[in-house]
Amino acid sequence: MSKTSKKTTDNILTKKEIQDILDFSMEADELKLVERYSELKKYNKEFWGDYSAGHSWRLALLILLFTDDVKEDLDIKKMLELAVVHDIAETLTGDIDARLVDEGVVKKIDKHRDEQKALKELLKNLPVKIQKKIQNIWDEYEEAKTKEARFVKVLDKVEAQTHILSQDLDDKYDVPDFILRYADKPVSKCPRLKPVMEVIKKDLLEDFKKRGVKYRKPKNL
Numbered sequence: 001m002s003k004t005s006k007k008t009t010d011n012i013l014t015k016k017e018i019q020d021i022l023d024f025s026m027e028a029d030e031l032k033l034v035e036r037y038s039e040l041k042k043y044n045k046e047f048w049g050d051y052s053a054g055h056s057w058r059l060a061l062l063i064l065l066f067t068d069d070v071k072e073d074l075d076i077k078k079m080l081e082l083a084v085v086h087d088i089a090e091t092l093t094g095d096i097d098a099r100l101v102d103e104g105v106v107k108k109i110d111k112h113r114d115e116q117k118a119l120k121e122l123l124k125n126l127p128v129k130i131q132k133k134i135q136n137i138w139d140e141y142e143e144a145k146t147k148e149a150r151f152v153k154v155l156d157k158v159e160a161q162t163h164i165l166s167q168d169l170d171d172k173y174d175v176p177d178f179i180l181r182y183a184d185k186p187v188s189k190c191p192r193l194k195p196v197m198e199v200i201k202k203d204l205l206e207d208f209k210k211r212g213v214k215y216r217k218p219k220n221l
Contacts, residue, residue: 043174092118157183
């Protein structure tokens with residue numbers, strides 16, 4: 001047995017496995033450079049588009065902020081894992097603007113396929129146990145079959161809506177109707193967060209009025 005294959009402290013990882021994990025973390029560090037809101041930035045170059053890693057961090061923060069008073073039994077550790085992992089494939093694929101998916105320019109099934117392929121490429125040198133762990137977390141978010149994943153899906157949309165809302169620009173709503181209803185579908189599957197969505201919609205509508213933005217008022221408002 002070579003020196004690099006011998007188990008290290010507490011018989012957990014070999015030195016090679018440690019190196020592979022560090023190499024993966026450095027590759028995933030590229031997520032800090034993946035820009036979001038590509039379509040909105042084309043519309044308004046002054047808009048601060050944010051980056052995928054920053055988005056994931058603020059999503060994790062929102063999870064912490066909105067789970068203290070949750071009555072139902074939710075696994076917060078699992079939700080934080082979902083926040084960290086959910087966009088990691090974008091390290092290789094880049095971010096696909098949600099507007100392009102909504103308009104059918106990019107098919108959701110193609111986006112999922114490309115990200116699945118990228119994730120496998122990213123994980124391929126990690127210890128098998130860690131590969132499976134990250135893959136399972138990513139799958140859980142994508143499938144949204146658990147209450148934790150549905151909760152995180154809503155806050156993922158909330159993070160995006162509030163990022164746009166926070167920009168002090170009059171000309172920042174390229175598709176106001178889409179931005180307003182962005183979280184409607186995930187909220188319908190996680191009614192616990194409906195009050196959060198109601199507050200955000202109220203804030204958006206006030207900002208629309210302030211900036212003279214024209215929109216079609218949804219039936220549920």
